Amino acid sequence: MSVKQADPHDFLGIDAGLGDTERDVRDAVRAYAREELTPHIADWYENGGLPRELASGLGKLGLFGMHLEGYGCAGLSALAYGIACRELEAVDSGLRSYVSVQGSLAMFAIHHWGTEEHRTEWLPRMAAGEALGCFGLTEPDSGSDPGSMRTTARREGSDWVLNGTKMWITNGTLADVAVVWANTEEGVRGFVVPTDTPGFTANEVRHKLSLRASITAELVLENVRLPESAAFPDVRGLKGPLSCLNEARFGILWGVVGAARSCYESALDYAKTREQFGKPLAAFQLTQRKLADMLVEVNRSALVARQLSTLKDAGDLAPSQVSFGKFANVRSAIEVARSARTVLGANGITLEYPVMRHMNNLETVLTYEGTEEVHALSLGAAVTGVQAFR
Incomplete structure (x- = not known):
């Protein structure tokens, strides 16, 4: 009787239980990534950006806002969206950011908090990749404490006038529309801002050492005048932007599983072919221990992501559980990347291999959202009932 052998690339058989739709999404995104993204990603990373034309191909795949209903969006499960994020980030975190900022921040905000006019004007074009969006919350002096934002919106007759600066905005210089959050006399409110509005400027952030295959910008709003209809009508306070961030974090906790898997697979392939002292690196006990540790972290992170998908699709996912996923999975992915780099030795610092590119990217992923x-x-507040933020 033969003994079943585990698959080194899906050791716990996590993908074996995927439904037909999720499997189709995985295969389609993986094939697209292999043919259209992987051959170019090292150059995009080195040159510091992604081509605007990518939006068309990603739109045709149905990846923008794929977990939203209607308006040209696919309306797929959270699990399907997570699988897509995993396959994109297996290539590069910048690609997953490109998709998740569009779908889980800008499109989700418009879909969930906007008016019907906002939705019909923007979502079909954004789903198709014909229009790109960005999400303006973080400021130069307001990151982890968004309540301290200085951007303001004041009423002037029947209009709103916005002033302020947003920072670290993905897709900022590419965007056709920005979702901007600002302090008003009624509390924090969200606004749909076409980027060709007078007074709106986007300046690219350069000299980044991480997430280079992604456009990051500063948004400057100087007396940007908008009609009353530009404001989200029914949401006040931080509930609006934080609900969007929760969507984006879900994509991250899945995406980093892909980054970790890529690093582990690169180290595994290298260890089996690179010889030292007359035998492959894979034959050394220390290397096998590193591979075993990486294997455990990749699969453990995948199990966390899969369970959180089950909760989300059932409507039972708590924000603190999303925090658990981002906290645990990003930390695991960074450890996998660092260990994989040591297996590759000096080759690990080049763009010939994906490992150090992932390692650098994950430092940004650890910080944003x-x-x-x-x-x-x-997590501490969730288990103790005591807030320790202030």
């Missing part, structure tokens, strides 16, 4: 410290405090 809530730093590691913020998510640790969220």
